[in-house]
Amino acid sequence: MPFMAAGPDAAGALPDGGGGTTKLKVQPDKVLQLKRELEDVRDEVQTFLRNEAEGLKARPQGADPVSQDAAKAISENADTAIEVADAYVQRLTAVIDALDQAAKTYGLVEDTNTVDFRQRS
Template identity: 50%
Template sequence: MPFDITGAANPAASTSTLRVEPDQVLQLKAELQPIYDEVNEFLRTKAQVMVMRPLGADAVSSDTATALNENSQAAVEAASGYLNQLKAVLDALDQAVKTYNLTEDARTLAFRQVSQ
């Protein structure tokens, strides 16, 4: 039975579902964790330095710096939202692993009780 992982970026966004077969949960988590770590490291170390000061005192330099800073801020916000979604998926995968292990333990116990 596959596990369904449901999430949405925000309440106004559409909801999406990821179906993962139990034998693929650990592999998917292993593939997503380095991506999460990379984005998290970027946000932690680089997001604050993505600010440009005007290169000159003229209006063009000021307008250019403002536009680049707005774009940088939008990129940081998008990366942060992506990181939050990825964290939710990783948490759901962790829960699926726990649920699957508990189910397997319960089946093993039931089988042993029937065998005795």
């Protein structure tokens, strides 16, 4: 498993969104893999929000009050979903940044660049 829940003294504490912290313990050889996977997820959610967020909102199907109220309720729910997804992207970015820092601490960035360079040669 590339990561697991860690005890209270573990490095890499991240805000949990509720005033506390969540801690991950990532095996050093899995840091870059996990970072790439989280970047892919973050990018996918960002792309969805950029391309589809406006389409989640409803437009009234008629001029009657029921259609107006239904469209308003659906749009409010869509706004909430968009806000939550945006917060998720921000949290993922914080985790990615922490993993990037861990990679630098472990000296993994240079190792990866060297391996990539050798593979391209």
